[in-house]
Amino acid sequence: MSQTNMDPWNQVNAGLELMASSGLASWSVSKSRLEAATDSSKFEAHAAAVNANFGRLICWITFSAGVEYLVRGVFSMHGKAQLKPKLYLPPIGVDQELGTWLNLAQSKSNWDSGQEHLLKLGGNLAWENILISATDLELRTVHLSIFLFMSTIRNRDFHEYVEGKRLNQFYLIQKLFVPAINIILGHLDQTKLKNH
Numbered sequence: 001m002s003q004t005n006m007d008p009w010n011q012v013n014a015g016l017e018l019m020a021s022s023g024l025a026s027w028s029v030s031k032s033r034l035e036a037a038t039d040s041s042k043f044e045a046h047a048a049a050v051n052a053n054f055g056r057l058i059c060w061i062t063f064s065a066g067v068e069y070l071v072r073g074v075f076s077m078h079g080k081a082q083l084k085p086k087l088y089l090p091p092i093g094v095d096q097e098l099g100t101w102l103n104l105a106q107s108k109s110n111w112d113s114g115q116e117h118l119l120k121l122g123g124n125l126a127w128e129n130i131l132i133s134a135t136d137l138e139l140r141t142v143h144l145s146i147f148l149f150m151s152t153i154r155n156r157d158f159h160e161y162v163e164g165k166r167l168n169q170f171y172l173i174q175k176l177f178v179p180a181i182n183i184i185l186g187h188l189d190q191t192k193l194k195n196h
Contacts, residue, residue, distance in 0.1 A: 012074065
């Protein structure tokens, strides 16, 4: 179950699809860029259609997963995501008895070995090694926006539901997050991006 064969462009494309599916952004084919949702009432209607009680949470988590996929893909395509050994608990086999699997799974010597990409997204990512021709303003925008997003919004939503927490943060999509993502996209191979 090794992740060493991860195609970075699949990660980027999956990330873009997740962000667009969230209702917080859409993909502009003509510009090859994300466009931020600007009408909070339309977003709230979209979120309510996803789920009446937790739609906003589901949409923000979907957007968060998209950002994470995009960032991992970009760092991987530049060879900046380190690999580290990891053990994987193999899933129960289709015809395997539960008791047999539980006995095997209890001992890590029966686990599959592989590697995972090590990239701490809330940490100090070296964007200057990725966005080579970026201006200082672009680098700071990307670094601080992605850091804010991952360290506060993504981490909070993945680990704890707080009712209404994102209601007053819709403006951040247009003001910080989509512009930062578009800076990243502007530094990718535009031909491949257009084929998204």
